[in-house]
Amino acid sequence: METPAEILTFDQVELRRWRASDLGTLDRVVVESLAHLRPWMPWAASYDSDTTAGYLDRAEKDWESGEAYNYAITTAGSVIGSCSLMRRIGPGGLEIGYWLHPGWTGRGLVTMAARALLRQGFELAETDRIEIHHDEANQASGAVPRRLGFTEVERLLVPEGPATSGDSGIDVIWRLLWNEAEAVTAPNRER
Numbered sequence: 001m002e003t004p005a006e007i008l009t010f011d012q013v014e015l016r017r018w019r020a021s022d023l024g025t026l027d028r029v030v031v032e033s034l035a036h037l038r039p040w041m042p043w044a045a046s047y048d049s050d051t052t053a054g055y056l057d058r059a060e061k062d063w064e065s066g067e068a069y070n071y072a073i074t075t076a077g078s079v080i081g082s083c084s085l086m087r088r089i090g091p092g093g094l095e096i097g098y099w100l101h102p103g104w105t106g107r108g109l110v111t112m113a114a115r116a117l118l119r120q121g122f123e124l125a126e127t128d129r130i131e132i133h134h135d136e137a138n139q140a141s142g143a144v145p146r147r148l149g150f151t152e153v154e155r156l157l158v159p160e161g162p163a164t165s166g167d168s169g170i171d172v173i174w175r176l177l178w179n180e181a182e183a184v185t186a187p188n189r190e191r
Contacts, residue, residue, distance in 0.1 A: 001066040002124050004085065008071065010116035013109055015071035015083060018059045022072060025079050027052045029101055033081075036102035039166025040138050069120075073100065073113045080104040083113045085121050085130075092128040094121045098144070105140070111147050118148065122178050129177050135162075136170040145174035149181075 006017040018026070027049050030037070037044040043051060055070075062068035066087065073081040081100035089095050096117050100110050114132070121130050132150060134141035145152075154173040162169040 002126070003063070003066065004069050004120045004124060008116040008120050010119070011112045012075050012107075013112040013116065014074045015113055015116055016074060017063065018056055018070045018072055018082070020056050020060065022079075023049075023052055023056060026056065026072070026082070029079050029081070032103075033099070033101045036105075037099060039164055040135065040141070041099060042163045045164065071113075071117075073098070073109065075104070075109055080109065081113070083110075083117060085117050089129075089131055092126060094124075094127055094130045096121070096130060096132050098141075111144050114144050114148060118176065118181060122181050127178060129175055130181075131176075132174045133171055135164075135167040136172050137166055137168040142172060142174075145176075148176065150174035150176045151180075 008015040030044075030047060030052060034044055034047060059068070059070040062070065068084050068086040068088075070082065070084045072079045073083055081098065081104065083096065083098040086095045086097060087093070096114055098110050098113060118130055121127050132141075132145040136142075136155065151174065152172060153175045156171045156173065158167075158169045158171055
């Protein structure tokens with residue numbers, strides 16, 4: 001299976017593959033971001049440093065298996081968040097996920113990171129669509145696919161209800177097809 005580059009760049013962000021050696025850095029960034037993350041990220045509710053170690057171990061295994069490609073979001077040499085390309089929406093599809101340290105929000109950096117992931121994702125030969133999923137109440141997460149030209153394709157009531165204190169229990173699914181992505185990504189492949 002084809003794998004993405006370990007370092008991606010777009011404008012002011014550089015994404016680099018997470019490694020086990022990033023444990024201290026990731027733990028610090030998450031701890032500083034917990035109040036910002038808890039309303040939206042179920043894993044943040046019971047966070048401890050073992051959570052980070054487990055995540056980095058899974059990130060290594062997922063990269064090798066092709067299940068997910070997890071990156072540190074960096075700018076000006078600082079780690080400011082995390083993002084991923086994940087194979088959990090069926091054959092030909094990738095899902096993008098992201099979060100950012102609250103001290104770096106409102107600058108378009110997550111949108112830049114998502115754009116870098118889009119470029120890379122559509123350069124992988126088997127990818128025909130990329131999606132972003134978020135809770136309806138998370139307006140900041142929803143702004144990213146809107147800015148990148150995704151189309152909202154579905155709203156789903158989550159059967160088990162809200163997963164976090166901020167969730168409404170309604171998932172919004174945005175999709176971008178490879179043939180719609182050229183203006184956003186300028187993919188370097190023939191179809």
